[in-house]
Amino acid sequence: MEITTWYLEQRSPDELRPARPAPVTVTRAEVVSPELNRFLYTSVGGDWHWIDRLGWTWQQWHDWLSRPGVETWVAYQRGTPAGYVELDAATHAGEVEIAYFGLLPAFVGQGIGGHLLTTGLRRAWELTSERVWVHTCSLDGPAALANYQARGLTLYWTETTDESVPSAAPGPWPGARRQ
Template sequence: MRHVLCRVTVMIPASCTTFYLELPAPREDLAPALPPRMVVDEVTPPDWRLNRRLYHLVGDGWQWEDLDEATDEEWQKRIADPTLRTWTATVGDTLVGYFELHRPDHVTTEIRYLGLCPGWTDQKLGGPLLGEALRKAWGWPGTRRVWVHTCTLDHPSALANYQARGMVLYHQVEC
C-alpha cells in the first residue's frame, strides 16, 4: 500500500486588526430584506450541540478559535444562558448560516457570531443575514444599542457589510 503525504501551507498573518462597531439606533433603511428563498428561524429550544456544530461549520474557515477548547459542559452552560439566542438561516432544506445574539445587561445586544456556511459566502446573502440579525436584535424588547466585533481574519467583506448596515466604528485594536 502506498501512502501519499501532502504538505499544507497555512498563511498566518503576522498581525490582525479587530474592529468594534455599534448601531445606537435601528436603521431599517440600510438593512436589506431576506430574499424570498431564505428563511431565518430561532432555535427553540436551545441546542448546544447545534450551536457547537454551527460555530465550527461557519467559523473554522475564519480562524474562530475562542470556543475550540470548550467542553460539552461549557457548551451546555453557554447555550442554556437565557441572555443568548440563536437563529439559523436556510435555503430550502439547506443550512446556509446562523447568528447568535447575546444581551447580558438587558439593554446592549451583541451580535456574538454571524456567518454563512462554506459554499454560501459569495451568494449575496451576508447583507440580508446581517439585516435580519439587526432586526432581531432591535426587536428584542429593551435593546438600546447593538454592537459587534470583526477582524481582518474574517471574510474580506465583513467590515464593509457591517458599515453598509449603518454600524459605526468606535474602537480598533491591533492584535
C-alpha cells in the same frame, strides 16, 4: 501576526440599512442544542481561525446557550443550514452583542449574508433600546466589515495586536480539506 479588530455599533434601530431579501428562511433555534451551535461555529468559522470555543465541553456550550438573552438564528436554503447569527443580550445590560455571525462556505457570495444580518439586527433591536454592537477582525471573512457597515453599523474603536495564530485555519473538523 498583526491582527486588526474593528468594533462597530448602532445606537438606534433607525440606523439599520436593510439588505435585499434572500432566498432563505431565517428561524430561531428555540431548543438549546450544543451540538447545533458547535456545528455552526466550526462550519462557519473553520476557515477564519475561530478557535476560542473549540475547546469548550458540551456543558460549557449548554451553559452559554441556556442563558436568558442568548439566541441563535439560523438561515436555511432549501432545508440546508446556510449561516447563523448568535445574539447575546445577557452579558452587557441594555446592550445586545452580535456574538457570532457568518455563512457556511457554500453560501458565500449569494446575498444571504446581508439578509441574515438584517434579520439579526432587527431581532437585536427587539431585545434592547440602547445599543447593538459587534466586533470583527482581519482574520474574519473579507466581506465581514463591509457587510456590517452596509447595514448601518458604525465604527467606534479599532485596535491592532500581535497574536500567535496557527499557520492554517482549523477547518470545520480536524483534517478537513476543501477540494
